[in-house]
Amino acid sequence: MKAFRSILAFLVALSLPSDVRAADVVKIAVTGPFSGGSAPMGISMRDGAKLAVSQINRRGGILVGGKKMQIEVIERDDEGKNDRGALIAQEISSMNDVSAVIGTVNTGVAVMGDKYYVQKGIVKIITPAAGSASMTQWSRAGAADLPIFRFAAHDGIQSRMVVEQAVKLGIRKVAIFHDDTNYGVSGRDDLLFQVRNQAGRLSVVDIEKFAVGNKDMTGQLIKARMAGAQAILIWGIGPELAAVASGKKKLGYNVPLIGGWTLSMSNFIDTAGPAGNGALMPQTFIEDLSVARAKPFIMAYRQAYRVARIPSPVSAAQGYDATLLLAEAIHEAGSTQPSKIKAALENLTGVVKGAIADWKKPWSKWSPANEESHEAFRRAFTVMGKVQNGRVVLADPADRAVLERGPGK
Numbered sequence: 001m002k003a004f005r006s007i008l009a010f011l012v013a014l015s016l017p018s019d020v021r022a023a024d025v026v027k028i029a030v031t032g033p034f035s036g037g038s039a040p041m042g043i044s045m046r047d048g049a050k051l052a053v054s055q056i057n058r059r060g061g062i063l064v065g066g067k068k069m070q071i072e073v074i075e076r077d078d079e080g081k082n083d084r085g086a087l088i089a090q091e092i093s094s095m096n097d098v099s100a101v102i103g104t105v106n107t108g109v110a111v112m113g114d115k116y117y118v119q120k121g122i123v124k125i126i127t128p129a130a131g132s133a134s135m136t137q138w139s140r141a142g143a144a145d146l147p148i149f150r151f152a153a154h155d156g157i158q159s160r161m162v163v164e165q166a167v168k169l170g171i172r173k174v175a176i177f178h179d180d181t182n183y184g185v186s187g188r189d190d191l192l193f194q195v196r197n198q199a200g201r202l203s204v205v206d207i208e209k210f211a212v213g214n215k216d217m218t219g220q221l222i223k224a225r226m227a228g229a230q231a232i233l234i235w236g237i238g239p240e241l242a243a244v245a246s247g248k249k250k251l252g253y254n255v256p257l258i259g260g261w262t263l264s265m266s267n268f269i270d271t272a273g274p275a276g277n278g279a280l281m282p283q284t285f286i287e288d289l290s291v292a293r294a295k296p297f298i299m300a301y302r303q304a305y306r307v308a309r310i311p312s313p314v315s316a317a318q319g320y321d322a323t324l325l326l327a328e329a330i331h332e333a334g335s336t337q338p339s340k341i342k343a344a345l346e347n348l349t350g351v352v353k354g355a356i357a358d359w360k361k362p363w364s365k366w367s368p369a370n371e372e373s374h375e376a377f378r379r380a381f382t383v384m385g386k387v388q389n390g391r392v393v394l395a396d397p398a399d400r401a402v403l404e405r406g407p408g409k
Contacts, residue, residue: 024069025069025070025071025072026061026062026064026069026070026071026072026330026336027071027072027074027095027097027098027099027336028053028071028072028098028099028100028102028323028326029073029074029075029092029095029100029101029102029103030045030046030049030050030073030074030075030076030101030102030103030319031075031076031077031078031085031088031089031092031101031103031104032045032046032077032078032105033079033080033105033106033109034046034075034077034079036079036080037080037212037237037239037267038080038105038106038237039080039311040265040267040311040312040315041105041128041237041262041265041311041312041315042077042078042080042103042105042315043311043312044310044311044312044314044315044316044319045102045103045105045127045128045312045315045316045318045319046075046103047301047304047305047316047319048301048315048316048317048318048319048320048323049073049102049103049319049320049322049323050073051297051300051301051304051320052319052320052323052324052327053071053073053323055300056071056323056324057071062327062330062331063331064330064331064334064335064336065334065335069336071327074092074095074098076088076091076092078104078106078109078113080106080109080237081109082106082108082109082111082112082182083112085104085106085108085109085110085112085113086109086112086113086116088113089112089113089114089115089116089117090113090116092116092117092122093117093119093120093122094120098122099123099330099336099337099338099341100122100123100124100125100326100330100338101117101122101123101124101125102124102125102127102319102322102323102326103126103127103319104124104126104127104129104134105128105129105315106129106181106182106183106237107129107130107131107133107134107181107182107183107186108181108182108183109129110126110129110131110134111133111134111137111182114134114137114148117147117148118138118143118146118147118148120338121147121338121339121342122147122338123147123149123326123338123341123342123345124147124149125150125151125326125345126148126149126150126151127150127151127152127315127318127319127322128151128261128312128314128315128319129150129152129183130152130153130154130155130158130183130260130261131154131155131183131187132155132156132189132190133182133186134150134154135148135150135154135374135375136371138368138371139368139369139370139371141368142368143366143368144368145366146366146368146374147338147339147342148374149345149363149374149376150374150375150376151318151321151322151325151362151377152284152318152376152377153261153282153284153377153381153382154375154377155186155187155190155260157282157377157378157379157382158187158190158260158261158281158382159187159190159191159194159260160197160379161282161379161382161384162191162194162233162258162259162260162280162281162282163191163194163195163197163198163202164194165258165280165395166202166231166256166258167198167201167202169231169256171202171230171231171256172201172202172203173204173205173227173228173229173230173231174195174202174203174204174205174230174231174232175204175205175206175207175224175227175229175231175232175233176188176191176192176206176207176208176233176234176235177208177209177210177217177220177232177233177234177235177236177244178207178208178209178210178234178235178236179209179210179211179212179235179236179240180209180210180211180212181212181237183235183236183237184209184235184237187236187260188207188235190235191233205227205228205229206223206227206229208220208223208224210236210240211240212237212240213240214240214243215239215240215243216247217240217243217244217247218247218250218251220244220247221244221247221248221251221253222251225251225253229255230255230256231255231256231257231258232244232248232255232256232257232258232259233258234257234258234259234260234263235259235260236259236260236262237262239267239268239271241259241262241263241268241272242267242268242271242272242275243271244257245257245268245275245276245279246272246275248275249274249275256278256280257278257279257280258279258280258281259279259280260281260282261281261282261283261284262281263276263279263280263281263387264281264283264312264313264385264387264392265311265312266309266311266312267311268387269390269391269392270390272387277387277388277389278386278387279386279387280385280395281384281385281386281392282382282383282384283313283314283382283383283384283385283392284318284356284377284381284382284383285313285314285316285317285318285355285356285403286383286385286392286393286394286403287309287310287313287391287392288393288394288403291400291403291404292404293355293356293357293403293404293405294317294355294403296355297317297320297355298310298313298355301316301320309390309391313392317354317355317356320354320355321352321354321355321356321357324352324353324354324359325345325348325352325354325359325376326341326345328348328350328352329341329344329345329348330344331350332344332347332348332349332350345363346363346364346365346366347361347364347365348360348361348362348363349361357381359376362376363375380402381402383395383396383399383402383403384396384399
């Protein structure tokens with residue numbers, strides 16, 4: 001009889017919906033470059049997400065359909081490599097018990113791998129990858145129903161801010177430097193588009209491409225100076241950005257360096273040293289304890305990971321807030337099924353209090369005619385940061401109100 005009851009219980013369990021069979025945990029995958037040149041972003045994003053998970057689990061978990069469920073995190077290191085990222089996406093999309101994915105730093109990884117999540121209908125929140133192609137690939141393809149969302153200030157926002165900053169500084173001629181990754185090429189194109197929108201107030205006199213791993217930018221910098229560039233607009237990932245800053249100082253070429261948010265990473269700030277001072281970049285979050293909204297998160301992160309400075313504050317805060325939003329969607333869906341979570345993300349009713357903002361319905365129903373329907377950030381959410389003595393500070397003190405208030409929606 002005992003054996004019969006065991007078999008019967010097993011058969012009953014098999015007959016139950018997957019939501020009920022997996023009722024004790026919610027499995028979430030967190031993917032990104034936890035090693036390699038993009039590691040400061042990947043590690044910070046992962047640790048921000050895991051900090052949110054630990055706080056949720058300590059409170060008992062997510063209330064799903066009347067039952068509290070703990071979150072279980074599955075980590076995968078894509079090393080910032082496109083092919084490895086695609087293999088990881090294939091692996092995760094083959095798992096029947098993963099409810100959603102958070103992460104991806106490198107645009108090329110998203111372009112190569114996200115198609116597997118789309119094919120299986122698995123929800124993914126991209127963060128902090130900002131390359132335009134991460135989302136425009138789906139609008140161009142006319143994707144009718146998309147489970148991919150993004151939680152970052154995309155390149156369209158950032159490139160506009162970079163070009164506007166150059167105009168604000170009275171610059172007339174610029175050089176564009178970019179790395180040879182998907183992110184760098186996409187950023188170059190976005191910058192060129194934004195320069196054209198300035199109706200002649202700004203001209204590009206030189207464009208220089210560099211390879212990942214390039215440690216000497218002397219040749220490119222000499223060409224930019226000879227062309228009369230009064231500022232360098234730069235798009236890339238990793239310590240190569242520092243090579244540009246150091247090269248400028250060595251040549252005595254004292255022109256502004258303005259670029260994407262990656263200029264705030266520790267591997268730029270630490271490698272460039274004093275040569276990095278003054279570099280300008282868009283930011284969705286600044287590690288500043290005097291900002292009341294940011295302080296609890298900063299203190300919790302530093303304590304949890306025993307650091308005096310977050311390697312990439314933007315990545316960490318976005319990973320944290322994205323996880324809180326995902327948890328709210330699972331709660332509102334009352335299910336761990338990806339299709340129901342997707343619908344909940346598009347129609348969130350609760351206000352999620354994060355490190356960056358109080359988020360109010362950041363996404364809406366996907367429209368291939370407007371990829372911003374699955375973009376959480378807008379121009380008004382982002383401020384300009386500046387490197388100053390080893391940290392990022394506000395370039396314009398008046399923007400403190402944005403950080404204190406949070407963008408909301």
